[in-house]
Amino acid sequence: MNDKTQEKHFIVDILFVLALFGVFAVSALSLVTIGADVYQHTVEDMSVNYDSRTAVSYIMEKVRQSDTADSISLTTLEDVPALCMLSKIDEDTYCTYLYYYEGHLKELFMRQGTSLGGQLLPAGTDILELTDLTFSYAGNDLIRVCLQTPSRETHTFYIHVHCSTTE
Numbered sequence: 001m002n003d004k005t006q007e008k009h010f011i012v013d014i015l016f017v018l019a020l021f022g023v024f025a026v027s028a029l030s031l032v033t034i035g036a037d038v039y040q041h042t043v044e045d046m047s048v049n050y051d052s053r054t055a056v057s058y059i060m061e062k063v064r065q066s067d068t069a070d071s072i073s074l075t076t077l078e079d080v081p082a083l084c085m086l087s088k089i090d091e092d093t094y095c096t097y098l099y100y101y102e103g104h105l106k107e108l109f110m111r112q113g114t115s116l117g118g119q120l121l122p123a124g125t126d127i128l129e130l131t132d133l134t135f136s137y138a139g140n141d142l143i144r145v146c147l148q149t150p151s152r153e154t155h156t157f158y159i160h161v162h163c164s165t166t167e
Contacts, residue, residue: 051149063159072161077120083135100133
């Protein structure tokens with residue numbers, strides 16, 4: 001073979017290797033981009049599920065913990081609807097309030113009849129971020145709860161107040 005033929009084969013070999021490397025690089029980049037997109041959607045879905053499931057579970061568990069005779073009622077705190085769950089500690093009666101204020105589900109535990117001088121709503125502890133929360137009676141022993149998560153998903157659920165008596 002002469003030198004020109006060997007040189008042409010050498011150039012073709014180099015071009016083939018470079019083309020193969022280019023195809024590999026483009027394929028790897030595409031795979032990483034697709035994987036990142038799938039991961040991003042998975043994280044978003046998990047966040048939405050966390051927000052909604054945690055809010056529903058938290059409210060339901062709080063009601064179940066306080067479910068004794070005449071211990072759960074709907075009330076208002078400074079004109080904001082709230083769920084009041086009474087408990088007796090020693091000789092004093094306390095109320096755990098669940099309510100919506102400034103974008104959060106809040107919880108406030110205080111002795112019944114205590115006044116904070118018009119500053120009850122900010123005094124509660126932030127539990128979860130929400131965009132809306134309402135409580136209403138759907139029947140004698142049935143409380144309707146509607147909440148909206150930051151992702152704008154609306155959830156409505158009902159809590160049956162058993163009003164079990166303790167002796």
